Amino acid sequence: MNIEDDARRAESDDFANALRDAINAKPVTLSWLQRQLKARGNRVSMATLSYWRSGARRPEGVQSLAALSDIEELLGLDVGALSRLLRSTNRTGPLGPNQFPIEExxxxxxxxxxxxxxxxxxxxxxxxxxxxxxxxxxxxxxxxxxxxxxxxxxxxxxxxxxxxxxxxxxxxxxxxxxxxxxxxxxxxxxxxxxxxxxxxxxxxxxxxxxxxxxxxxxxxxxxxxxxxxxxxxxxxxxxxxxxxxxxxxxxxxxxxxxxxxxxxxxxxxxxxxxxxxxxxxxxxxxxxxxxxxxxxxxxxxxxxxxx
The missing domain is CATH 2.60.40 (Immunoglobulin-like)
Structure with a gap:
């Protein structure tokens, strides 16, 4: 038995259940959620949102976590209501360049x-x-x-x-x-x-x-x-x-x-x-x-x- 994998799977289930309940309670569709995220500069595919809702995948990386913050707001949830269910992730995903912001x-x-x-x-x-x-x-x-x-x-x-x-x-x-x-x-x-x-x-x-x-x-x-x-x-x-x-x-x-x-x-x-x-x-x-x-x-x- 891999205890770490079991814990991660349970965490993913908790997240998926919370996301699904929040979507149903609003109520809104995934396509509405995707359009709202796109308007805020977060391009998340319908397939990704569906994976998150089903528990097949979970948000990892900076861009996904940024989208998750907007999802909490769009669904009327408290800040961190969904993201706190993903505490075990240690990925930041692609960050882009870290550069001095001006040319001097x-x-x-x-x-x-x-x-x-x-x-x-x-x-x-x-x-x-x-x-x-x-x-x-x-x-x-x-x-x-x-x-x-x-x-x-x-x-x-x-x-x-x-x-x-x-x-x-x-x-x-x-x-x-x-x-x-x-x-x-x-x-x-x-x-x-x-x-x-x-x-x-x-x-x-x-x-x-x-x-x-x-x-x-x-x-x-x-x-x-x-x-x-x-x-x-x-x-x-x-x-x-x-x-x-x-x-x-x-x-x-x-x-x-x-x-x-x-x-x-x-x-x-x-x-x-x-x-x-x-x-x-x-x-x-x-x-x-x-x-x-x-x-x-x-x-x-x-x-x-x-x-």
Whole structure:
């Protein structure tokens, strides 16, 4: 008797029964579920969904686990209601490249130094599955504070902490105040001598063993002597399921123009955007990375356009 195989089979049956019950309770069809997943950027075949429901197979790998998270939401289940039934899997599946998100070699060297100073290995062995970055802009039109919520995942072995960095290419800044909001605590801080890279080591509440996930949240407050900054964004070193950059403007500082910048190891794409219709602008990408997604804004005519 193979005890491990028996345990895995029982686990698969538990998962299949829970999925089947949730589908019947909604009630929805597999074809409806597949269409909804496709709309969210998760392409799962009907055959795969049928295998999962019958217990012939179970979700394994990052892409399947990402789809499973959406299935829980679509079926009105609690977070983890299905995925917790798959605890014994240790696969992450195909991850794609892990690359420095922008094409600046000197900046990457500074980031490597920051990782080492924080006691973290480079490249990081965690990845962000879903990240929502929200920035508030003050009455002077400059960034005032931000808060970031992310579902992070261990891709190799067990991790206990993740480095989070504030990067300002070409601009020397004082250290902003990074703070842990939920999911862990700040175990170490570092500022690179060039002033372009500041970071913290975010120690997780619970160690993560691949491919487990956790929800973390951290905030950034920018000091009064911080240089004028009229751009905000977020960078990922591996492909993320979803990246949202939401910028909220003070009512007295609605910009006259905005631009979306998408930067990858291959280069930068700049897309002019219409002026905000309200008091905020949001950018969203699915299956994004490695790269950086950012919003730039200003008042009066664009600097690169006449009068």
């Amino acid at each position: 070699e000197e900046l990457e060297l500074a980031v490597i130094e920051a990782f080492r100073a924080l006691g973290a290995s480079y490249p990081d062995t965690s990845r962000e599955l879903t990240t929502h970055s929200v920035t508030d802009v003050g009455a002077d039109g400059n960034i005032a504070s931000s808060i970031t919520r992310s579902i992070v995942q261990s891709t190799v072995g067990t991790i206990t902490a993740i480095p989070f960095l504030e990067i300002n290419p070409g601009v020397r800044t004082p250290a902003p105040e990074l703070a842990a909001v939920s999911g862990g605590r700040i175990a170490a801080r570092y500022s690179h001598p060039d002033g372009e890279v500041h970071g913290v080591l975010f120690e997780l509440d619970v160690p993560l063993t691949a491919p487990e996930t956790a929800m973390v949240e951290w905030s950034v407050e920018y000091p009064p002597d911080y240089p004028q900054t009229r751009d905000t964004g977020h960078a990922v070193a591996q492909k993320a399921r979803e990246l949202l950059v939401w910028t909220r403007f003070h009512p007295d500082a609605i910009p006259d123009w905005c631009e979306e910048h998408v930067e990858t190891p291959e280069g930068v794409t700049v897309t002019p955007l219409p002026p905000p219709r309200g008091t905020s602008v949001h950018l969203v990408r699915r299956a994004f990375g490695p790269g950086a997604l950012s919003l730039h804004w200003g008042y009066g005519p664009r600097e690169d356009q006449p009068g």
